[in-house]
């Protein structure tokens with residue numbers, strides 16, 4: 001597998017070794033030993049999968065404190081623009097994001113450590129999204145920031161006004177409100 005650094009320390013694009021033949025393709029989507037040897041020493045405990053229609057935006061989400069999650073994300077079918085936002089207090093890239101196109105055709109994965117907000121927009125008719133987390137879901141520790149926050153200035157590459165959003169995402173706080181909230185310093189211990 002090939003590891004590509006991004007502008008945000010700790011966030012990596014992973015290009016797995018893909019074996020193609022007339023039947024199709026095969027690749028290892030996760031191998032603890034190979035990841036550890038590449039310096040990605042995580043123990044994932046929960047796998048998630050979601051399917052979304054074109055124009056959906058999910059995020060920007062995170063879990064706080066000891067429930068913060070590192071995520072290894074990829075797309076099984078379709079194409080998404082995946083976003084990781086640096087929410088680590090004191091980080092020189094605090095508030096900055098990376099945007100990476102993940103698809104069932106490019107096989108790319110993104111490793112997003114604890115301390116980052118995560119979201120994605122769906123660029124294909126539908127997209128099936130799969131990811132591993134190194135901490136369990138804890139609703140009481142969930143946090144979010146508005147997807148269309150002007151300070152984050154994320155280009156989701158879909159029409160924001162017609163985006164398919166959860167009720168939670170429609171009412172998420174803006175970035176400045178998040179920075180003034182009690183959970184601000186509690187994102188990742």
Ligand SMILES: Cc1cn([C@H]2C[C@H](O)[C@@H](COP(=O)(O)OP(=O)(O)O[C@H]3O[C@H](C)C(=O)[C@H](O)[C@H]3O)O2)c(=O)[nH]c1=O
Nearest residue numbers: 048050058059061062071118119120136137138166168
């Ligand atoms: C995240 C999660 C959700 N749920 C339940 C809670 C809701 O009843 C339902 C849908 O949850 P939600 O609308 O929060 O799903 P997404 O909007 O896809 O949230 C995810 O979207 C962004 C992109 C992320 O990175 C996070 O993993 C996660 O926040 O699944 C669970 O039972 N377990 C879970 O781990």
